[in-house]
Amino acid sequence: MRVLHSITSMQKISKEFQRQGKIIGFVPTMGYFHQGHLSLMLQARKDTDKVVVSIFVNPIQFGPKEDFKRYPRDLKRDLKMVKDIGVDIVFCPKEEEMYPEGYKTYVRVKELEDRLCGRFRPGHFQGVCTVVLKLFNIVMPHIAYFGQKDAQQAIIIKRMVKDLNIPVKIKVMPIVRESDGLAMSSRNTYLNKKEREDAVILYRGLQLAKELVKSGINDSAYIIERVKKFILPKITKIDYIEIVDYKNLLPLKKIEKEGLLALAVWIGKTRLIDNIILRNKKNI
Numbered sequence: 001m002r003v004l005h006s007i008t009s010m011q012k013i014s015k016e017f018q019r020q021g022k023i024i025g026f027v028p029t030m031g032y033f034h035q036g037h038l039s040l041m042l043q044a045r046k047d048t049d050k051v052v053v054s055i056f057v058n059p060i061q062f063g064p065k066e067d068f069k070r071y072p073r074d075l076k077r078d079l080k081m082v083k084d085i086g087v088d089i090v091f092c093p094k095e096e097e098m099y100p101e102g103y104k105t106y107v108r109v110k111e112l113e114d115r116l117c118g119r120f121r122p123g124h125f126q127g128v129c130t131v132v133l134k135l136f137n138i139v140m141p142h143i144a145y146f147g148q149k150d151a152q153q154a155i156i157i158k159r160m161v162k163d164l165n166i167p168v169k170i171k172v173m174p175i176v177r178e179s180d181g182l183a184m185s186s187r188n189t190y191l192n193k194k195e196r197e198d199a200v201i202l203y204r205g206l207q208l209a210k211e212l213v214k215s216g217i218n219d220s221a222y223i224i225e226r227v228k229k230f231i232l233p234k235i236t237k238i239d240y241i242e243i244v245d246y247k248n249l250l251p252l253k254k255i256e257k258e259g260l261l262a263l264a265v266w267i268g269k270t271r272l273i274d275n276i277i278l279r280n281k282k283n284i
């Protein structure tokens with residue numbers, strides 16, 4: 001496993017892999033790995049000849065009052081965690097090289113970027129798309145892996161790839177959960193013991209929604225209200241709970257076939273997101 005810091009050395013190696021006819025799998029991350037990250041890397045290992053993982057806490061996807069400074073970072077720990085997974089290259093670019101003085105170019109995926117999390121984190125998806133496109137140009141992967149936990153991110157990146165004819169296949173992998181159901185996230189480390197116990201309510205709320213749909217209820221407003229009531233005693237604040245169309249992220253009045261229930265809530269000072277795809281089996 002090689003650790004690279006410079007953009008030109010990464011590009012040089014990727015070009016060499018391409019010349020040798022190797023298939024490159026790429027897992028972009030902000031580090032502080034958990035099993036969710038590892039599941040993406042393991043899938044890349046299965047699918048491709050060369051696995052590249054990037055670690056870069058991307059400043060431009062954080063708002064001015066968000067947790068950029070506090071975001072957990074521990075390269076030593078991360079390298080230890082992936083050393084037996086079969087990762088070929090860990091690419092950790094420097095902020096000054098990614099965004100040198102005079103940097104002016106940004107990518108936006110209109111409308112999709114304004115929905116769900118975009119309403120509460122203005123500029124977030126512009127920051128994500130910009131860094132992901134830069135990383136694609138540097139790593140030149142054939143397949144890139146993203147987690148379903150950031151469902152909106154995955155949808156937006158797929159749109160960007162399609163719209164800009166970027167020659168990469170996007171694979172979205174299932175959410176990896178702790179044994180009690182909490183979706184894995186580097187931000188879970190912010191939770192104290194009580195908050196961590198309370199956080200399981202999110203998964204249970206999603207399961208409640210699933211049960212309601214299974215029992216024949218397909219009215220989104222009713223399902224959302226029930227989930228809200230159920231989780232409220234354990235959480236601090238709701239940013240949103242919505243049931244949306246999986247392609248355009250617009251709210252669905254009824255779940256005719258399937259809908260994405262996505263939520264973002266605060267537990268103490270920590271913002272957590274989670275989601276589930278609700279399927280109305282009667283119509284599928």
Ligand code: PAF
Nearest residue numbers: 028029030058128131150
């Ligand atoms: O999902 C993440 O960790 C980040 O948004 C990503 C895709 C690595 C871009 O910084």
